[in-house]
Amino acid sequence: MVAAVGISPVFGSSCGAGIYDGLGPAQVTETITSDGGDVVLGQARLVIGPGTFAAPTEVTLRRIPAIAHAGAYGPVFQVDVPSANVFRQDATFILRVPSIGANQPTLALGSLDPTLALALQQWVPVSGSGLDSTQTLLSGSIPGLSTMTSIQLGAVVRCPPTTTCPAGQTCNSGACQVCPTGSPCPS
Secondary structure, eight states: OOOOTTOOOOOOOOOOOEEEEETEEEEEEEEEEEOOEEEEEEEEEEEEEETSSSEEEEEEEEEOOOOTTTBSSOEEEEESSSSSSSSSSOEEEEEHHHHHHOGOEEEEEEOTTTSSSSHHHHHHHHOOOOOOOOOOOOEEEEGGGGGOOEEEEEEEBBBOOOSSOOTTTTTTTEEEEEEOOOSSOOO
């Protein structure tokens, strides 16, 4: 369980530039100063604390309704910044997920492993991420943004190797997922 101290779970419209598709806003771009700020897109919020950026920085949040890397529970969100090494500290990503009651799977915030080639990428749970007490807000600190310009995030089912994953998926890298052909997933 992750405590989101000082972070408001209220989601609303963002006042940045946006692109829309038939499912609502598909992307939004905000300029975040050294004072910090939030980038909000639908059920996703990226919280950037004070001092994270040395200078005003454009941050784009994109919603990807479907992705080739099956295993995400709902849409995938991509965070883009103009250059690597602009984050001086981790940001927090908060995702509102639908509650399915007592049968709620063990959800974690997951990221696609950027160290693997695109065709081989796998979901990896973000360390320390989890659902809040209402079982509807999934959050986690996003490490690694200091070395990349883009990261894809979504809700994944966390699994130990003995967990039974949904049909057509296997537990690999700590998350249930359909493994791409040629990936290091077990067969």
